[in-house]
Amino acid sequence: MSTAPVIAAADGSDDSLRALDWAVQAARQRGAPLRVVHVRQYAAWGQPDVLVAGEPDAAGDPVLDEVRDRLRTGAPGLAVEYVALEGAPSALLPELGSDAQLLVLGSRGRGGFASLLLGSNGMAAARDAECPVVVVPRPGRDVQEELPVEPGPRVVVGLDVDSPDDATLAFAFAEAAWRGARLQVIAAYPWPLQSWVAAGEIVPPTVDQDEVEQETRTLAEGFLAPHLKDRPGLRADVLALPGAAAGLLVSASKDAALVVVGRHRRRLLAPARMIGSVTQAVLLHAAAPIAVVPPSPPQE
Numbered sequence: 323m324s325t326a327p328v329i330a331a332a333d334g335s336d337d338s339l340r341a342l343d344w345a346v347q348a349a350r351q352r353g354a355p356l357r358v359v360h361v362r363q364y365a366a367w368g369q370p371d372v373l374v375a376g377e378p379d380a381a382g383d384p385v386l387d388e389v390r391d392r393l394r395t396g397a398p399g400l401a402v403e404y405v406a407l408e409g410a411p412s413a414l415l416p417e418l419g420s421d422a423q424l425l426v427l428g429s430r431g432r433g434g435f436a437s438l439l440l441g442s443n444g445m446a447a448a449r450d451a452e453c454p455v456v457v458v459p460r461p462g463r464d465v466q467e468e469l470p471v472e473p474g475p476r477v478v479v480g481l482d483v484d485s486p487d488d489a490t491l492a493f494a495f496a497e498a499a500w501r502g503a504r505l506q507v508i509a510a511y512p513w514p515l516q517s518w519v520a521a522g523e524i525v526p527p528t529v530d531q532d533e534v535e536q537e538t539r540t541l542a543e544g545f546l547a548p549h550l551k552d553r554p555g556l557r558a559d560v561l562a563l564p565g566a567a568a569g570l571l572v573s574a575s576k577d578a579a580l581v582v583v584g585r586h587r588r589r590l591l592a593p594a595r596m597i598g599s600v601t602q603a604v605l606l607h608a609a610a611p612i613a614v615v616p617p618s619p620p621q622e
Contacts, residue, residue, distance in 0.1 A: 326423040326453075327357040327403070331415055331443070334360075334385040337428025341458040342389060344611060345426040346397045348456070351500040352423065355401040358393075359418060360385045361411040412446040419451030429459045448585070448605060448614040449597045454493055456580075456613045463609040465576040467569070469561070475503035478574045478610070479582040480567055480600065483509055483541040489618040490584035495549045497613070498556055503579055505558040508571055509542040511535065513564035531564070538562040568603035575608035582613045 330345035332338045349356040386404045407414050419425050427444045448455045479494035498505040511534055539562040546558050563570055575581045586598035605612055
């Protein structure tokens with residue numbers, strides 16, 4: 323049985339080359355082949371999607387030729403396949419996740435507006451791909467408020483104790499193990515709690531903040547326990563913190579190896595795939611690469 327590849331989307335931009343370097347490392351960590359894909363865009367009224375695949379015969383594609391030259395010396399011994407596609411990147415890139423274990427993109431591609439923090443292709447892939455999607459941001463993203471952390475490699479994961487997702491936690495644990503890193507778990511809770519009894523009237527909270535924080539920590543540790551049992555040597559630190567999850571995760575992203583977030587679950591009244599507000603904010607502002615993990619399939 324063949325190992326599913328790590329896919330890197332290439333378009334010749336500096337952003338995609340940074341994503342390529344990240345994908346090479348991820349493929350080596352997983353013992354997986356690397357598939358480099360260039361989607362050559364045409365106008366919406368153009369011809370249907372065409373596959374031009376092969377090694378080395380995505381020949382004549384200057385983007386893939388550049389990547390091939392880069393990997394010839396930069397990734398010796400790694401099995402690499404080169405694929406060229408013609409079509410709309412925002413439609414084709416998410417489809418690549420159907421037979422991949424990871425899809426890696428830069429935060430913006432060639433031809434995107436420089437003012438955008440995340441290109442439409444990255445957002446579409448993070449929303450629609452069947453596999454986890456990693457978006458590698460441009461260097462120099464400014465994080466205004468940093469969480470105090472000890473030095474050393476660190477993978478950050480967001481955990482909603484009211485709606486935990488096991489697939490997100492499993493991915494974060496695996497990434498931390500591959501990297502020899504510790505896992506920093508951000509479990510946010512709202513504070514101050516407010517109760518509304520009449521228009522314009524707010525009742526102060528009757529619960530103590532320490533109790534809310536301890537309950538959040540206890541719930542988080544319970545969700546982590548099965549994963550720690552499988553990886554007894556891995557260190558996982560739970561930070562139960564007041565405030566908005568998005569802001570805390572962005573703060574924690576400074577100098578992190580990776581930030582892991584879950585994709586929005588489909589709901590009865592919103593069956594389409596969506597990116598939740600926390601995940602979208604992290605994609606737009608985190609200083610580290612961001613992994614967006616599809617939710618666990620619903621249990622029958």
